[in-house]
Amino acid sequence: MIQWQKSSYSGGGDGDECVEAALQEGTLPLRESDDSGRILPVTPQGPAALPGRLRVGRDG
Numbered sequence: 001m002i003q004w005q006k007s008s009y010s011g012g013g014d015g016d017e018c019v020e021a022a023l024q025e026g027t028l029p030l031r032e033s034d035d036s037g038r039i040l041p042v043t044p045q046g047p048a049a050l051p052g053r054l055r056v057g058r059d060g
Helices: 045-059
Strands: 019-021 028-032 035-042
Antiparallel strands (some): 019 028, 028 035
16 A cells, blocks of 8 residues: 655645655655546656756756
8 A cells, every 4th residue: 555645845724735745666656636546656766856957947
């Protein structure tokens, strides 16, 4: 069973407007709380590289 963790950037309230992540066998599954059946499997390296890619895009 996957243990989902709510993003710290998510709003308060009843929890229906947030992104959740889990760690499972080398992947980092992501999902939206309001559509929990749709899961996006990504590697941990993908989100880790995102800030650098955004910075490169902004600078050049």
